[in-house]
Amino acid sequence: MVVAVSLIKREWFEHKTGFGWAPIGVLGMLVVITALALLFANSAGGVIQVSFDRDSAGNVTDEINLSLGEYDVVSGDEVLVFQALLSGLFDYTDWSDEELSASIDKARTSVALPFQLVYFLVAIFALLGSLHEDRRDRTVLFWKSMPVSDSETVLAKLVHIAWVAPMVTIVAILLAEIFLLLIVSVVGEGGIWKLWSNSGLVMELLELTFGYAIQGLWALPIYGWLLLVSAAVNRVPFVWAVLVPIVPAVLETVLFSSSILREGITNHLRFAALPSAASFSNSGFEPAVHVGGQLELLATLDLWIGVAIGTGFVAAAIVLRHRNNEI
Amino acid sequence: MSLIQASGLSKSYGDTQALNGFDLNVEPGRIVGLIGPNGSGKTTALKSILGLLRLDGGTLDVLGLNPYRQRKELMTRTAYIADVGILPRWMRVDHLLDFIEGVHASFNRSVAEAALEKTDINFSKKIHVLSKGMNVQLHLAIALAIDAEILVLDEPTLGLDILYRQRFYDSVLNDYYQEDRSILITTHEVREIEHILTDVVFIHRGKTCLALTMDELAEQFCKLTVGQESEPQIRKLAPIAERKTLQGTEFVFRGADRDALAHFGEIATPNLVDLFIAVIGEQ
Numbered sequence: 001m002v003v004a005v006s007l008i009k010r011e012w013f014e015h016k017t018g019f020g021w022a023p024i025g026v027l028g029m030l031v032v033i034t035a036l037a038l039l040f041a042n043s044a045g046g047v048i049q050v051s052f053d054r055d056s057a058g059n060v061t062d063e064i065n066l067s068l069g070e071y072d073v074v075s076g077d078e079v080l081v082f083q084a085l086l087s088g089l090f091d092y093t094d095w096s097d098e099e100l101s102a103s104i105d106k107a108r109t110s111v112a113l114p115f116q117l118v119y120f121l122v123a124i125f126a127l128l129g130s131l132h133e134d135r136r137d138r139t140v141l142f143w144k145s146m147p148v149s150d151s152e153t154v155l156a157k158l159v160h161i162a163w164v165a166p167m168v169t170i171v172a173i174l175l176a177e178i179f180l181l182l183i184v185s186v187v188g189e190g191g192i193w194k195l196w197s198n199s200g201l202v203m204e205l206l207e208l209t210f211g212y213a214i215q216g217l218w219a220l221p222i223y224g225w226l227l228l229v230s231a232a233v234n235r236v237p238f239v240w241a242v243l244v245p246i247v248p249a250v251l252e253t254v255l256f257s258s259s260i261l262r263e264g265i266t267n268h269l270r271f272a273a274l275p276s277a278a279s280f281s282n283s284g285f286e287p288a289v290h291v292g293g294q295l296e297l298l299a300t301l302d303l304w305i306g307v308a309i310g311t312g313f314v315a316a317a318i319v320l321r322h323r324n325n326e327i
Numbered sequence: 328m329s330l331i332q333a334s335g336l337s338k339s340y341g342d343t344q345a346l347n348g349f350d351l352n353v354e355p356g357r358i359v360g361l362i363g364p365n366g367s368g369k370t371t372a373l374k375s376i377l378g379l380l381r382l383d384g385g386t387l388d389v390l391g392l393n394p395y396r397q398r399k400e401l402m403t404r405t406a407y408i409a410d411v412g413i414l415p416r417w418m419r420v421d422h423l424l425d426f427i428e429g430v431h432a433s434f435n436r437s438v439a440e441a442a443l444e445k446t447d448i449n450f451s452k453k454i455h456v457l458s459k460g461m462n463v464q465l466h467l468a469i470a471l472a473i474d475a476e477i478l479v480l481d482e483p484t485l486g487l488d489i490l491y492r493q494r495f496y497d498s499v500l501n502d503y504y505q506e507d508r509s510i511l512i513t514t515h516e517v518r519e520i521e522h523i524l525t526d527v528v529f530i531h532r533g534k535t536c537l538a539l540t541m542d543e544l545a546e547q548f549c550k551l552t553v554g555q556e557s558e559p560q561i562r563k564l565a566p567i568a569e570r571k572t573l574q575g576t577e578f579v580f581r582g583a584d585r586d587a588l589a590h591f592g593e594i595a596t597p598n599l600v601d602l603f604i605a606v607i608g609e610q
Contacts, residue, residue, distance in 0.1 A: 002429050003429060003430050005429065006425070006426050006428075006429025006430050007429075007430065009422075009425070009426070009429070010418075010422075010426045013417075013418060013419070013422050014415075014417060014418075134415075137412070137416070138409075138412055138413050139413050139414065139415045139416075141379070141407075141409050141413045142409075142413040142414055142415065143415075144377075144378075144379060144398065144402075145377070145402060145405075145406070145407040146402060146427065146430050146431060147399050147400070147401075147402040147403040147430065147431055147432070147433075148399065148402075148430050149398070149399040323381065325374070325379050325380070
């Protein structure tokens with residue numbers, strides 16, 4: 001256990017910038033953008049009007065319409081709702097709890113988006129470098145002079161990136177949302193209790209935690225593949241990691257007119273990149289996959305096929321880590 | 328019992344035969360210098376002993392273990408220092424010590440810290456801000472704080488100034504060397520380690536071409552320095568090497584009768600450089 005903790009801590013120190021400071025940087029940028037948006041909205045002199053499209057039964061549909069003072073109405077795009085939320089001039093006095101919570105839900109999805117993308121990008125490059133950089137700078141000779149097996153080394157890197165590093169991202173997302181809710185509490189109208197009781201923050205914490213826990217499994221074929229490439233190649237791991245899957249995917253389409261491989265890859269990439277925002281169906285991004293949906297994912301064959309393939313990749317990475325030393 | 332027993336090791340990289348019948352036997356309490364020209368297979372030999380590569384052939388037993396298959400077990404009982412560049416540059420000194428303390432059962436942190444107290448190394452600094460000399464001091468402090476039976480040094484003082492090099496070997500001798508431990512060293516600076524070695528192994532083209540203790544060396548080899556006039560006579564006595572110097576011509580003999588040679592000129596025990604040139608040059 002002490003060994004495991006030491007190995008994970010080592011990984012954390014190596015990637016502190018990417019997994020620790022980057023989400024904090026995104027949070028900082030969000031604060032700055034919010035401040036600018038507030039200034040802009042003030043100078044536009046208007047209050048954002050928000051109305052919902054309803055179907056014939058009176059239920060809220062996906063469409064949300066916005067207007068800012070005399071400016072044009074926009075609708076349907078949650079990113080713009082997020083911007084409206086940023087501007088902090090919501091007047092939600094007349095909204096039902098359901099409408100408010102639906103709106104915040106969409107806004108949360110948008111807030112989480114940049115954090116999750118940054119995490120995913122950092123994870124990709126951390127994985128690609130994980131068994132490659134130390135061979136290039138020859139520190140592999142030092143690491144291998146420690147009584148740590150190659151499987152312990154590789155698994156520590158995987159566990160850190162997939163299940164430990166996202167914790168900072170989760171906290172940063174929650175802080176961003178709390179920050180925005182505080183802004184709305186100050187400048188919005190409609191009652192602070194109503195706002196916070198519909199904020200869904202507790203649910204968000206659960207969704208993100210489950211999201212990343214399951215994402216680690218869902219992304220295992222991707223993560224395992226990146227580890228394998230990192231352990232295998234001596235130069236330009238990124239190019240290998242991208243090109244090697246593309247060629248068979250294209251061949252499959254050309255030769256058999258099918259796209260199982262391509263769909264498998266994009267499907268896994270999508271939810272791996274945005275665990276709390278993207279749907280795992282093929283219908284594109286959908287707002288927050290809720291805890292129930294995330295647990296459903298565990299029951300899909302897709303996930304377990306991916307876990308099996310990913311486990312194979314990780315095992316191959318361990319074998320290559322054993323064999324390959326400095327470049 | 329030998330700590331390291333290697334016989335007939337072979338390893339090739341593509342067309343290059345890095346090891347080609349390499350033998351080595353290291354007993355406890357020995358300080359063995361592994362000496363050979365560039366590309367002779369020194370580093371490959373050390374790597375195979377450290378479990379860093381899979382051999383093509385031969386038998387290798389280090390502390391009763393198969394190094395390639397049992398590297399983890401081996402490394403609890405072996406310490407290793409390569410040249411200065413292999414400590415992780417991004418890591419802080421104290422975090423590195425934390426890490427080693429966490430993963431290494433035979434590492435005694437207080438020993439390492441006591442050694443580091445004597446240096447100018449600041450524990451909260453990252454390794455990339457340390458000088459080359461400090462890097463080696465740090466690595467040495469770590470290696471010497473590991474209760475190991477074998478210490479492997481692969482060009483450990485490469486690129487260091489003479490002061491650091493001297494201190495390095497002094498520390499190794501004073502703080503590490505004991506009866507039940509052995510040290511295996513490769514270096515280009517043969518002169519610097521000559522006086523600390525108990526054994527010497529010459530490797531050439533991946534093969535052991537000479538392995539003997541320093542005592543055996545003094546018994547078996549001698550160096551005769553003569554003036555020009557007796558050169559033809561000496562050549563008939565089958566010296567293994569001949570070299571012109573300012574003092575005259577030096578001949579190296581193997582297994583020759585010292586007393587018989589003594590009346591031709593000055594007899595001495597060849598140093599490792601003489602012997603290296605004689606033995607490697609002969610081949």
